[in-house]
Amino acid sequence: MHLARFPRRRYTSGETPMERLPRFSQAVGGPDIYIKRDDLLGLTGGGNKTRKLEFLVADALAKGADTLITCGGIQSNHCRLTLSAAVKEGMHCWLVLTEAEPGAYRPDANGNIFLFQLLGAERIKLVGDGVDTWAELSAAAAEATAAGRRPYIIPMGGSNAVGALGYVACAEELMGQCFETGLRLDHVVLAGGSAGTLAGLWLGFGGNRLDVPLTAISVLNPKEKLRDEAREIARAAAELLGAAAAVDEELLTCGDEYIGPGYAQPTPEMIEAVRLLARTEGVLLDPIYTGKAMAGLIDLAHQGVFRPGEKVLFLHTGGVPGLYALTGLFTGS
Template sequence: MTIEPSPKLDFSRFPRRVLLEGPTPIQHLPRLSAGLRGVNVFVKRDDLNGLGGGGNKLRKLEFLIGEALAGGADTIITVGARQSNHARLTAAAAARVGLKCELVLTRAVPRFDADYVDNGNILLDGLFDAHVHDLPGSANALQFAEDRAVELRTQGRNVYVCPLGGSSPVGCLGYADCAVEIIAQSKAMGVSFDRIVVPNGSGGMQGGLVAGLVSSGLEPSLVAGFAVYGPAGQARSITLDKANQTAQLIDPNLRVDSSAISIDESQLGQGYGIPTDAMRAAVRLLASTEGLLIDPVYGGKAFAGLLESVRSGNYRAGHNILFVMTGGLPGLFAYRSEF
């Protein structure tokens, strides 16, 4: 299924604080593609944003920060694992707009080396002046965040609580808007994409893209996700729910069918944040052929899935595949020992 031109959706009725410098580019990868049986691989460079080290979460944060500011918030709290890219970018966005920021981070990944515990994203969280709550992996981070918000509100603070990955329906609007951006770029480039490949963690990026395609009258199963957080069945259910909630924010009459959600768990390995050989090979291949860096937790596993799909013959010569580069570069330093 290929992308066709579509009228731009209007997101102006939703509060928004611009954090991106404009549309992120789509680039062809000629050297890498040359070794992939005639399949053309393109990348959507959502890693190329200046704020906070860049990354896809800024799209969600434009709407989340917008909603927080519209409600008069002076503080934002969010949750994640210790090396959360979303937490890092929430802290950076809060610094940009003048909000106090608290991060509730769990030891969800069983890594205890100094690089993971103190380097990468966690180093940057401190530079952005975020207050970090360090919780064990078994903790209910969102409940802790809600309780902390109550505590701060009794002190007169106006607190906005942001969910895991920023993947509320409001946050997912960022990727519904990204779907429209991709459609416009596809038309301008004269290239139709046969697949859009993404990592699926909290489900918000894939859910938002699907909602944007459905809202544009296009085929949503164009998006293929690789699960990096949990099993495919769980990821599919969460993503479908987010896609429907987001689509209905745009138009209450829209519905997303379960057949629109394609998720593959073959690259999950032993679980979230746990490296695989395929991920290491994918990170090295993209770096050594195109000079591009992807993170080991999300992009690395999803790109490994894309490569395996090509090698398995799922795509034919002449197919155009778009991979969304989500950023997360600081994670490479947290996983230094794996490379």
């Protein structure tokens, strides 16, 4: 799917590993589980946003921008990685962070908040829950322009058509790795938030006729909303690519059964999943996205949706620095 036509920065040398998880698979019982280590992507701490930012930052640079402006939650992985890309490119970075309740952002907190300080965010604006973040981003861009800057707005999660190209590229990388290793996958499982990762992968699978079913475990929105958003971003990305390819509706299952009390609220199953992978394979997950998605994979294996002997690939989308902001959840047993 003609990705080479788009400007792209490279933040990772080579491909991320695809690894078999024999001890974890045995502990779960049932399918043969593999992991695609996008937690090892480049920029500070790795994770899925690095792939999106390769295309987004290249687009910003091509347009002459010098200031990246984006938004997220107070422990946003996307904001950490956008800031990291800005540092690497010698650009400025302004962040708009949404606090679920006043005072939730503590400047001395660990995890991504610590990294916002260490990487030197030029400006952090805190806004309350329910505030129109797009209006905030636009206002910040107007302010930057008035100050003589050339701003570039990256939407929440880097989830738009340009960002999704990063996961079209990931679909192609994955296909090549399966070809090289002779691995025939039966399912791919990933976490779904602002839907850009899913959109790119879904489009990349369809466009390359890779008919492996995708299961997206929502950690944020009802499953219908995740699917609708992914379809819309994929449609826009296909248009950008000039690809006739549409997504294959049959290929995708979305679930929202593992969100628990709400976005970023811990669940016992998430804690168990994070512990189990750490203690069987030495691989860390994060408490907000991949921990809940892995809890979903384990449950679907136990329900028999993923059958014994089937090969299930978990896309590790990163977020591990967030673990260090919530260590109390995991200590004590």
